[in-house]
Amino acid sequence: MVEVRIRVNGVEEVLDVEPRVSLLDTLREHLGMTGTKKGCDQGACGACTVLADGERINSCLALAVQYDGRSITTIEGIDHPLQEAFVRHDGLQCGYCTPGQICSAIAMLDEHARGAPSAVTEPAATAAPELTGEEIRERMSGNLCRCGAYNGIAEAIAEVAAR
Amino acid sequence: MxxxxxxxxxxxxxxxxxxxxxxxxxxxxxxxxxxxxxxxxxxxxxxxxxxxxLPLAEVAELPGGGVRVGALVRNSHLAAHPLIRERYPVLSQAILHGASGQLRNMATVGGNLLQRTRCVYFYDTASPCNKREPGAGCAAAEGFHRNTAVLGTSEHCLAAHPSDMCVALAALDAAVEVRSVRGVRRIPVTDFHRLPGATPHVESDLAPDELVTAVEIPPLRAAANSRYRKVRDRASYAFALVSVAAALEVEDGRVRTARLALGGVGTRPWRAREAERVLADAPATEEAFDRAAEAELAAAVGRPDNAFKIDLARRTVTAVLRRLLTTDGSTP
Missing domain, CATH: 3.30.43.10 (Uridine Diphospho-n-acetylenolpyruvylglucosamine Reductase, domain 2)
Incomplete structure (x- = not known):
């Protein structure tokens, strides 16, 4: 067992974990915070997306021991206009992917605001590209939605981005 | 686990x-x-x-115009770095075409170099795989092999190298710096990954006690005019069927410098030296681009599920090179 200290939604948590335990299982099974979802458990779906010091990551591929001293934000710690926009635009049906979608979208908007390019950004662009539907879909491609609520998800993000 | x-x-x-x-x-x-x-x-x-x-997360300018990238620089940070976007757009684009925003935030440059194949039989521990278990056999040859390679294969292994970043690094002639208690050495990235031959489980030149500490990219004027294109089964967040990294410099209608590497089709990131030979001093025309691609792919071996990649790769190479020309047939 290894002792790790992780700030989760602003609260310092001290945990004894086996090195093989993922950050996702630490959140769900050790801390009882089940808002972060386990979909594929292999980095292919994005349901487990959380923020590590503000950057989005797949918590299923993160070992908790690697995040000792880091600050993690999960859906339980988020109060953001995107949540209400997802509801209004029908950006979900079953809702299982939604916590990951929300965490991912918050970090994605932040990346965009910092000028980070995407695969569909014109290479010569130096300023932040306009956040078109194509840009949103490319930047959010790490979050799958088996219900296929993508149109609502993209609209909700576009609306909040335009505010 | x-x-x-x-x-x-x-x-x-x-x-x-x-x-x-x-x-x-x-x-x-x-x-x-x-x-x-x-x-x-x-x-x-x-x-x-x-x-x-470890303190290996820096991107630094090298004297003479190259760039040194620490092995722990995150993929997303490298793709967004102004030095990379300006000098090596093909590298920034290649990285951005791999994985997802979340994965690129976690994945390191050193790890990307060493990522293992996505051949389904490598992952399926119930099937034989020479890469996973030397001597066990290869289930891909008679099985599902849409995502396997057509260049550099052997009777023992068809697995394609999955990296996008490495394809751009191969085109750019990058070098990998590795360190062990025995010292430091540099390996050209085009020698870093091995062909499968009879030992597909040996994937790189790295010894078990060596640590990748950095990647160095030499200066290349043509790289300012470079692009990466990736063809895949869905628009994003999928491994390549075919990908092309290219840099092109044209002078007086003739190719002065052409750098070309392919992904998705090779058992390692595939530097297209045969195509580059054909392109050297050739007229910068679609016909010449096509001939160069054909020359590179002459050695390709297709199987029922992946033979389509050979023609797809030819057309993608030609299209990317054409895209690097301005409307008057020169380069910027």
Whole structure:
């Protein structure tokens, strides 16, 4: 067992974990915070997306021991206009992917605001590209939605981005 | 996942001594590939040496115009770095075409170099795979092999190298710096990955006790006019069927410099030297581009599910090179 200290939604948590335990299982099974979802458990779906010091990551591929001293934000710690926009635009049906979608979208908007390019950004662009539907879909491609609520998800993000 | 001993290395020397003392140890970077493979029990290290706290996360300009990238620079940070976007747009684009925003935030440059194939039989521990279990046989040859290679294959292995970043690094003639308790050495990235031959489980030139510490990219004027294109089964977040990294410089209607590498089709990131030979001093025309692509792909061996890649690669090479020309047939 290894002792790790992780700030989760602003609260310092001290945990004894086996090195093989993922950050996702630490959140769900050790801390009882089940808002972060386990979909594929292999980095292919994005349901487990959380923020590590503000950057989005797949918590299923993160070992908790690697995040000792880091600050993690999960859906339980988020109060953001995107949540209400997802509801209004029908950006979900079953809702299982939604916590990951929300965490991912918050970090994605932040990346965009910092000028980070995407695969569909014109290479010569130096300023932040306009956040078109194509840009949103490319930047959010790490979050799958088996219900296929993508149109609502993209609209909700576009609306909040335009505010 | 099996249990393992965990060590978080505070400095490079500690990491190198730890790995040289432990025969079945693995370095852990971003974890996006290794943690997954450990969970599937394809990788079963006794010791995991966490290197993410080592001071190897810098991107620095080299004298003469090249760039040195620390092995722990995250993929997303490298793709967004102004030096890379300006001097090597093909590298920024290649990285952005791989994985997802979340994975690129975790994945390191060193880990990307060492990521393992996505051949389905490598992952399926119920099937034979020479890469996973030397001598077991290859299930891909008679099985599902849409995502396997057509260049550099052997009777023992068809697995394609999955990286996008490495395709751009191959085109750019990057070098990999590796360190062990025995010293430091540099390996051209085009020699870093091995062809499968009769030993597909040996994937790189890296010795078990060596740590990738940096990648150095030399200056290349033509790289300012470079692009990456990736063809895949869905628009994003999928491995390549075919990808092309290209840099092109044209003078007086003739090719002055052409750099070309292919992904998705090779058992390693595939530097297209045969195509480059054909392009040298050739007229910068679509016909010449096509001939060059054809020359490179002459050695390709297709199988029922992946033979389509040969023509797809030819057309993609031609299209990317054409895209690098301005409307008057020159380069910027």
């Amino acid at each position: 099996r249990s393992f001993a965990y060590l978080s290395a505070p400095d490079i020397d500690t990491a190198l001594h730890a790995v040289s003392a432990e025969p079945n140890a693995k370095f852990l970077g971003g974890g996006t590939n290794l943690v997954d493979l450990m969970r599937e029990e394809i990788e079963q290290p006794d010791t995991v040496i966490d290197i993410t706290r």
